[in-house]
Amino acid sequence: MSGINNIVILTGAGVSAESGIDTFRDAGGLWEQHRVEDVATPEAFARDPDLVLRFYDMRRAAIQTKRPNAAHEALARLDAAWPGELLIVTQNVDDLHERAGAKRLIHIHGEHLNAWCTACDARSRWTGTLIERPACPACGAAGMLRPDVVWFGEMPYRMDEIYAALNRADLFVSIGTSGAVYPAAGFVREARQSGARTLELNMEPSQGSHWFDAARHGSAGALVPAWVDEVLGQ
Numbered sequence: 254m255s256g257i258n259n260i261v262i263l264t265g266a267g268v269s270a271e272s273g274i275d276t277f278r279d280a281g282g283l284w285e286q287h288r289v290e291d292v293a294t295p296e297a298f299a300r301d302p303d304l305v306l307r308f309y310d311m312r313r314a315a316i317q318t319k320r321p322n323a324a325h326e327a328l329a330r331l332d333a334a335w336p337g338e339l340l341i342v343t344q345n346v347d348d349l350h351e352r353a354g355a356k357r358l359i360h361i362h363g364e365h366l367n368a369w370c371t372a373c374d375a376r377s378r379w380t381g382t383l384i385e386r387p388a389c390p391a392c393g394a395a396g397m398l399r400p401d402v403v404w405f406g407e408m409p410y411r412m413d414e415i416y417a418a419l420n421r422a423d424l425f426v427s428i429g430t431s432g433a434v435y436p437a438a439g440f441v442r443e444a445r446q447s448g449a450r451t452l453e454l455n456m457e458p459s460q461g462s463h464w465f466d467a468a469r470h471g472s473a474g475a476l477v478p479a480w481v482d483e484v485l486g487q
C-alpha cells in the first residue's frame with residue numbers, strides 16, 4: 254500500500270463475535286445479562302467479590318473453549334508479513350489474537366487468562382478459577398488475586414506506548430468496536446491529528462463512524478481477510 258509504513262489497528266468485541274464470544278453492547282450481549290455496575294467496577298468487587306469472581310471464572314472457562322476466526326488469523330498474517338511498524342491494540346480480554354499468532358499486540362483492557370495479585374503486584378497466567386481464593390504463585394499471599402481485567406473507572410494499560418504509535422501512524426484501522434468506550438474511542442481522532450488515514454471495519458456504523466475517512470460494513474470474518482490481502486498486495 255503506497256505511502257503506508259506505520260499501521261495501528263484497534264480491535265473490539267466484534268472481532269471475536271464469530272468465535273462465539275458475546276459482544277457487550279449488541280442485542281443479547283453480555284451486559285444484557287449482567288449490569289455493568291454488578292460485575293465490572295472496583296466498587297462491585299468490594300461489595301460482592303463472590304459474584305464478580307464467579308462471573309470472571311465463567312468467562313475465563315468459556316474463552317478456553319473458543320478458537321480464533323478468520324479475522325484473528327488474517328491480522329496475525331499481516332503482523333508476520335508487514336515490514337514496517339505495526340501495533341494491534343485490542344480491547345478484548347480473550348487471547349484469540351495471540352492464539353492466532355499475533356505478536357505486536359497490546360491488551361489495553363487486560364487479559365482473562367491472567368490473575369493479578371493486589372499484594373505483590375505480580376501477574377500470573379491463570380486458566381482455572383479464583384472463587385476459592387487461591388494463593389498467589391509469586392508471593393504466596395492468600396485471597397489477594399483478582400482478574401487482570403481493567404474495570405470501568407480504572408486506567409487502561411500501556412497508554413504511553415499506544416499514543417506514541419498513534420502519533421507515528423500512517424494508517425489507523427478500527428475493527429469490530431462500537432466506539433463507545435473511552436479512551437479507545439478517541440484513538441481515531443488522535444491518529445487523524447497526526448495525519449494518518451483512517452478506516453473502520455465493522456458490522457454497522459459505530460458511534461464514531463463520522464471520524465473515519467472510509468468505512469466498510471459487514472462481518473469481520475469476511476472484511477478483515479480481504480483488507481489484509483489488499484494491504485499485502487495479494
Ligand code: NAD
Nearest residue numbers: 265266267276277278344345346347429430431456472473
Ligand atoms: P461492543 O460490544 O461495544 O461493540 C462491538 C461492535 O462490534 C459493535 O459495533 C458491533 O456492531 C460489531 N460487531 C458485532 N459482530 C461483529 C462481526 N461479526 N464483525 C464485525 N463487527 C461486529 O464492544 P467493544 O467496542 O469492544 O467495547 C466494549 C468493551 O467490551 C471493551 O472494553 C472490551 O474490553 C469488552 N469486551 C471484550 C470481549 C472479548 O474479550 N472478546 C467481549 C465483549 C466485550
